[in-house]
Structures are given as structure tokens and as C-alpha cells.
Amino acid sequence: MRLDQCWTGQRLVVQSVEDGLVRDMAVRIGLGAGVEVTCQTKLPLGPVVLTWGDQEIAVGRGIARRIMVRVQRGRRGEAGEP
Amino acid sequence: MNPGREAGCHTHGSRDGIRPAPGGKIIVLAGNPNTGKSLVFNYLTRLYADVSNYPGTTVDLLSGRMGAHVVVDTPGVYGLSAFNDEERVARDMVARADMVVNVVDAGHLERDLFLTLQLADAGVPFVVALNLMDEAEARGISIDTDTLAEVLGVPVVPTVAVTGKGLNALKSQLTHARPGHLDGATPDPARLSAEAKDLVASIGAEEGSERESAYARRRERANALAARVMTRRPRREGTGERLGRLLLEPLVGLPVLVVLLAAIYQLIGVVVAQWVVGFTEDTIMLGYYEPAVRSLLGPLFGPGNPVGQLLLGEFGILTMTVTYLLGLLLPLVAAIYLAIALLEDSGYLPRLAVLLDRAFVSLGLNGRAVIPVILGLGCGAMASMSTRVLGTVRERRIALFLLALAVPCSAQLGVVTAMMAGLGARYLAAYVLIVGAVFLSAGALLNRLLPGESSFLLIDLPHLRWPAVGNVLRKTFSRSAGFLKDAVPLFIFGALLVGVMQLTGALTIIETWTAPVASGWLGLPAEASRAFIMGFIRRDFGVAGLFGLPLSPHQILVAVVTITLFVPCIASILVVGRERGWREAAIIWLAVFCIAFLVGGVVHRLPFP
Numbered sequence: 001m002r003l004d005q006c007w008t009g010q011r012l013v014v015q016s017v018e019d020g021l022v023r024d025m026a027v028r029i030g031l032g033a034g035v036e037v038t039c040q041t042k043l044p045l046g047p048v049v050l051t052w053g054d055q056e057i058a059v060g061r062g063i064a065r066r067i068m069v070r071v072q073r074g075r076r077g078e079a080g081e082p
Numbered sequence: 083m084n085p086g087r088e089a090g091c092h093t094h095g096s097r098d099g100i101r102p103a104p105g106g107k108i109i110v111l112a113g114n115p116n117t118g119k120s121l122v123f124n125y126l127t128r129l130y131a132d133v134s135n136y137p138g139t140t141v142d143l144l145s146g147r148m149g150a151h152v153v154v155d156t157p158g159v160y161g162l163s164a165f166n167d168e169e170r171v172a173r174d175m176v177a178r179a180d181m182v183v184n185v186v187d188a189g190h191l192e193r194d195l196f197l198t199l200q201l202a203d204a205g206v207p208f209v210v211a212l213n214l215m216d217e218a219e220a221r222g223i224s225i226d227t228d229t230l231a232e233v234l235g236v237p238v239v240p241t242v243a244v245t246g247k248g249l250n251a252l253k254s255q256l257t258h259a260r261p262g263h264l265d266g267a268t269p270d271p272a273r274l275s276a277e278a279k280d281l282v283a284s285i286g287a288e289e290g291s292e293r294e295s296a297y298a299r300r301r302e303r304a305n306a307l308a309a310r311v312m313t314r315r316p317r318r319e320g321t322g323e324r325l326g327r328l329l330l331e332p333l334v335g336l337p338v339l340v341v342l343l344a345a346i347y348q349l350i351g352v353v354v355a356q357w358v359v360g361f362t363e364d365t366i367m368l369g370y371y372e373p374a375v376r377s378l379l380g381p382l383f384g385p386g387n388p389v390g391q392l393l394l395g396e397f398g399i400l401t402m403t404v405t406y407l408l409g410l411l412l413p414l415v416a417a418i419y420l421a422i423a424l425l426e427d428s429g430y431l432p433r434l435a436v437l438l439d440r441a442f443v444s445l446g447l448n449g450r451a452v453i454p455v456i457l458g459l460g461c462g463a464m465a466s467m468s469t470r471v472l473g474t475v476r477e478r479r480i481a482l483f484l485l486a487l488a489v490p491c492s493a494q495l496g497v498v499t500a501m502m503a504g505l506g507a508r509y510l511a512a513y514v515l516i517v518g519a520v521f522l523s524a525g526a527l528l529n530r531l532l533p534g535e536s537s538f539l540l541i542d543l544p545h546l547r548w549p550a551v552g553n554v555l556r557k558t559f560s561r562s563a564g565f566l567k568d569a570v571p572l573f574i575f576g577a578l579l580v581g582v583m584q585l586t587g588a589l590t591i592i593e594t595w596t597a598p599v600a601s602g603w604l605g606l607p608a609e610a611s612r613a614f615i616m617g618f619i620r621r622d623f624g625v626a627g628l629f630g631l632p633l634s635p636h637q638i639l640v641a642v643v644t645i646t647l648f649v650p651c652i653a654s655i656l657v658v659g660r661e662r663g664w665r666e667a668a669i670i671w672l673a674v675f676c677i678a679f680l681v682g683g684v685v686h687r688l689p690f691p
Binding site for chain 1 (some may be wrong): 091104162163165189190192193196197221293297298301304305314325326327331332432435436437439440448449538539540541542543551615
């Protein structure tokens with residue numbers, strides 16, 4: 001699914017970043033395919049805030065729509081999508 | 083040190099004045115944003131620092147001396163690419179460096195090692211300052227510095243720059259700087275070449291898919307290295323982290339923002355604009371300085387002498403210009419820079435950008451635009467310069483236009499507040515609503531009309547921390563000095579222009595011509611047109627011209643709204659011209675001019691009791 005569809009508290013694995021320039025910028029700060037992140041907050045119609053390790057990054061909605069993720073664990077601990 | 087490099091690196095131009103003494107070296111500090119580079123820089127260079135403008139860009143470089151060596155602080159970047167001016171400057175400086183001090187945030191090792199490995203791949207001699215060790219330890223992180231040094235092949239010095247811990251050791255390790263170990267799989271051509279020029283070319287040459295795979299590989303190496311040297315103890319979340327997270331929740335973040343803005347307004351709008359400026363402008367400049375300079379130089383010219391008028395008259399270069407710059411603007415600008423440095427160094431601004439991102443997206447901007455807008459409430463010229471933090475030309479255009487139109491500067495806000503005092507909350511609310519509505523609709527309209535796409539927010543959120551007092555003061559001082567350096571020529575030009583217009587009678591002629599606009603369209607007394615002519619120079623000037631006129635509350639509202647939206651001052655529009663070209667500056671200026679009078683006329687016709 002797309003990153004903008006995630007819920008607060010979900011653990012996600014980044015699968016791909018569609019835009020080339022965004023991908024290069026994101027990978028430099030550590031956000032690349034295979035990274036496991038937590039969706040910390042979603043502002044109403046605004047950015048998605050992700051954390052992993054000691055890193056905390058805000059991703060605007062426009063970019064979040066172009067990042068594909070897989071759900072590792074849902075917010076109440078249920079399994080994610082197959 | 084490779085002798086070839088040494089010969090090569092000094093052949094580059096020194097237009098920016100960065101040149102070591104004979105036998106000295108160029109030492110460049112490089113690191114991610116918010117790693118404490120400036121503090122390391124301050125330690126190495128002690129008291130002496132120069133701000134220079136990097137040729138061809140609007141990026142400021144700080145350089146200072148350490149013995150025969152010259153130390154350069156570069157903008158914080160996540161890598162040596164060419165995604166923006168900051169990165170190009172950092173890359174070029176690294177290419178010119180004899181050695182690099184890579185300042186790394188120990189609490190963000192994974193992220194920061196990307197740049198470190200890029201430095202290793204570039205073959206430049208460097209040492210690593212593993213900074214913010216105290217914060218990392220407080221977060222339960224410990225780092226095996228010996229292994230890190232061994233794998234990288236360069237000295238790694240743990241430091242706490244705020245307290246100065248480890249900085250002496252860092253200084254003594256500078257002599258051991260050497261090129262880092264290479265990624266065995268991909269020998270980098272830069273490593274084989276001794277020429278600094280080739281180094282620049284090779285760092286920038288990673289393009290498209292080549293860059294993508296190089297980046298992905300470097301990211302993997304960084305992650306693997308971080309995992310190898312770092313251990314993390316589980317621990318409870320600290321207060322700073324909890325607060326940082328809460329600030330991103332609109333229900334907490336927005337009220338905090340309001341309180342913060344009120345506090346800043348108290349500092350700048352009340353303490354400085356009224357008390358400090360009251361002393362510096364009225365007591366010192368108008369009370370002592372101007373009479374002194376008039377009585378000293380006045381006899382040299384005699385009454386009616388045109389040169390004397392230009393120097394000492396109403397718009398005199400030695401009277402009005404000096405009073406305005408030193409008595410009024412300098413204290414305000416310094417206070418604004420102080421507030422901004424506090425906001426920057428505490429890590430709050432990125433959180434504010436996140437909070438307000440959604441609102442800015444509908445204006446064709448993203449959350450980053452809070453920086454120019456906040457600066458704009460200080461000084462429009464300064465804010466216009468800061469639009470370079472925005473990602474695309476489209477965003478810069480929108481931001482420059484909004485700044486020119488609907489973001490009143492501190493001096494203007496001060497005079498507007500004074501004029502509206504006593505009119506009651508209803509008029510104040512009307513003013514805020516009208517100007518706010520103009521801001522939002524102009525942004526939304528530009529977002530629809532301008533071609534192209536704006537960039538979206540992708541921002542790293544640093545930990546919240548207490549700002550280091552010394553660094554905040556130092557930043558405030560060097561920026562205020564830089565502002566003066568920029569503003570002085572513009573003000574002299576403006577004063578000369580109006581002075582000449584006054585002498586030749588052009589000022590009176592224009593006043594007569596424009597009187598019908600003021601009285602017919604805006605419903606103000608004819609004398610008000612003089613205020614608008616003064617407003618061409620500076621908007622707050624214009625408001626000051628309205629002070630003495632007998633106006634009804636509704637007339638005051640019309641006048642204050644019109645002059646708020648009225649054309650940007652000469653200093654601002656000169657900055658816009660320098661940043662975006664004169665054609666665009668002229669278009670912005672004309673559009674703002676028309677909108678100001680249009681809105682003013684509409685407000686005059688509003689049925690407002």
C-alpha cells in the first residue's frame with residue numbers, strides 16, 4: 001500500500017520510492033527500500049511522521065503517495081496485509 | 083598529505099577571500115545539519131570569523147583563522163551532491179580543502195555515516211568528530227569508536243562541543259587526518275586523481291541510475307557500519323522526546339505556537355520596538371546625534387545648499403539614513419535574529435514546518451516556507467533572501483510575491499499597532515482578517531496560475547535541545563553585521579533618490595497628480611498621497627506620514643490596510659531583483675501596487691460602521 005494510507009502506530013517496511021530525485025534524497029537520510037519504520041503521527045491531510053532508530057522524519061503527503069510500504073504489524077498488534 | 087593535491091587546491095580562485103597564510107592549510111568543516119559544526123568552528127577559530135558570500139550563490143560561508151591555517155564552516159548537508167546551492171558550496175569547499183573535519187551526530191550515526199563514507203570515497207584527508215556524545219549516551223547509545231576509526235581508516239574523536247569536551251583532542255588529531263578506507267567493490271576515480279578539480283567532477287558526476295545505485299550501496303555500507311559499532315540500551319522516553327512528539331499534534335502544537343508568537347511579539351514588538359528603539363532612535367539619534375552632526379557640518383553648506391540638503395536634510399544621508407539604520411533598524415533586526423537563532427538552535431522550526439505544511443501546500447508552498455514568512459514579520463529584505471531555502475523556482479516566486487504583498491515587517495507592524503491603538507478589537511480583527519485573506523487568496527491564486535509543480539516536504543526532525551547561549555549570540559551578531567553591510571548601500575541610494583526628488587520639486591508634482599487617487603478612490607484626505615510616495619521607500623515611512631492626519635476610524639483602517647499591502651520597500655525589491663531578475667521584480671512590484679489600491683478602495687466601500 002501507499003505510505004499515505006498508513007495508520008498511526010503501524011510498523012511498516014519501505015518497499016520502493018517512485019520518484020528518482022526523492023529516492024536519492026530520502027536514501028541519504030536513511031529512508032530507503034527495506035528500512036523498517038514506525039508511523040508515529042499523521043497530521044490531518046498533512047505530513048506523515050516516521051521514526052526508526054533515533055531518526056525522525058516528516059514526509060509531505062505528496063511524497064508519501066509515492067512511497068510504497070508493506071505493513072509489518074498493525075496498531076493493535078494484528079498481522080498486516082499478506 | 084598528497085603533494086599533488088596541495089599544489090592543485092590553491093590554484094582555485096580566492097574570490098571569497100579563503101586563502102591560508104604561507105604553509106597553512108584549508109581546513110573545512112563538513113557535516114549534516116544540526117550536528118554542532120558551528121560550535122566546533124567557534125572553538126577552532128576562537129574569536130575571529132568572516133562571513134563571505136560564496137561566488138555565484140547566495141550561500142554565506144564562515145571562515146576564520148587557526149594559526150596559519152584557515153578554517154571554513156560549510157552549510158549542513160546530508161551528502162555532497164548538487165541538489166541545491168548549499169550542497170554545491172559544501173562540495174566545492176570539500177574539493178578545495180587540504181583536510182576535512184567531518185562533524186558527526188553520535189545519536190544519528192546511521193544517517194550521518196552516509197556523508198562520512200562519501201568523504202572517504204572522495205579520497206580527501208579527514209578526521210571524524212563524533213559529536214553530541216552526551217545526548218547519545220542519554221539516549222542509551224554507546225559507540226565503539228576504536229572499531230569505527232579502524233573501519234573508516236581515519237581518526238575518530240568523541241566530543242561534546244557545547245561543553246568543549248574532546249575539542250582539544252580533536253585539534254591535536256588534525257595532523258593525523260588521512261584519506262579514509264575505500265569501499266573495496268567500487269574504486270572511486272577521485273581517489274586515483276590528485277587534482278582537486280577532478281575531485282569536484284567525480285563527486286558531482288553520479289547522475290541518474292548511476293547515482294541511484296551508488297547511493298543505495300553507500301546507504302547499505304553506512305547502515306552495516308552503524309550496526310557494527312553501535313549498541314543501544316533499551317530505556318524510557320525522555321521529556322525532550324515526549325515534548326518533541328507532542329508539538330507535532332495539532333491540538334498541542336498550535337496553542338504552543340500561539341504562545342510562542344506572543345512571547346516573540348513581546349520581545350520584538352514591545353521590549354525592542356518600543357523601549358530599546360525609543361532610547362536608540364529618539365534619545366541617542368534624534369536627541370544627540372542629528373543635532374550634533376547638523377551643527378558640526380551645517381555651517382559648511384549654508385541654508386538652501388543642495389549638497390547640504392542631500393546630506394543633512396529631511397531625507398539626509400547623514401541624518402535620516404543613519405538614524406533609521408542604527409537607531410531603528412539595527413536593534414529590531416538584532417532582536418529578530420536573536421529570536422530566530424533561538425528557534426533554529428532549539429530544533430523547533432522543523433516541527434513548525436510539519437505542523438503548518440498542510441496550510442502551505444494549498445498556497446503552492448510546503449512547510450519549509452514558514453522560515454521566510456517568520457523572517458518576513460521581521461524584515462522583508464532579509465526574508466526575501468531566505469526564500470532560497472525553498473525547493474523550486476515556482477515556490478520562490480510565490481513566496482517572494484506573498485512577502486512583497488501581505489507580510490508586514492516589524493517596523494511597519496509597530497507603526498500600524500500604534501495607529502490602530504484605541505480603535506478597539508473590532509478594527510484590529512478586521513485588519514488581521516483582511517490582510518490574512520489577501521495572503522491566502524493571493525497564494526491560492528498563484529498556485530493555480532503558475533505552471534510547474536512545487537516540491538513536497540521531506541524534512542529531518544532534530545531532537546529538541548537547549549540552545550547554546552554563546553552560539554546564539556554569535557549567530558545574532560554575525561547576521562546583524564551582515565544585514566548592515568547589505569542595507570547601508572541600499573539606504574544611501576534610497577535617501578539620495580528621494581532627496582533629489584524633493585530638491586527638484588518632483589516630489590510635489592507627483593503628490594499633486596496622485597491626490598485624486600487618495601481622495602477619490604480611497605476616501606482619504608489629499609495629503610495622504612504624500613504618505614504613499616514615502617511608502618515607495620519604506621512602508622513604515624508611509625504609515626508614519628499618515629500619523630498627523632485627522633482620520634476617522636474607517637479611514638484609518640483603509641489607510642493601514644492599503645499601506646500594509648503597498649509596494650515593498652526599496653531594499654526588499656532590490657533583493658527580489660537580485661534573486662529573480664529585474665523583469666520579475668518589476669512585475670511583482672506593479673502587481674502589488676495594483677492589488678494594494680484595489681483592496682484599499684474595496685475596504686473604503688465596505689459598510690463598516
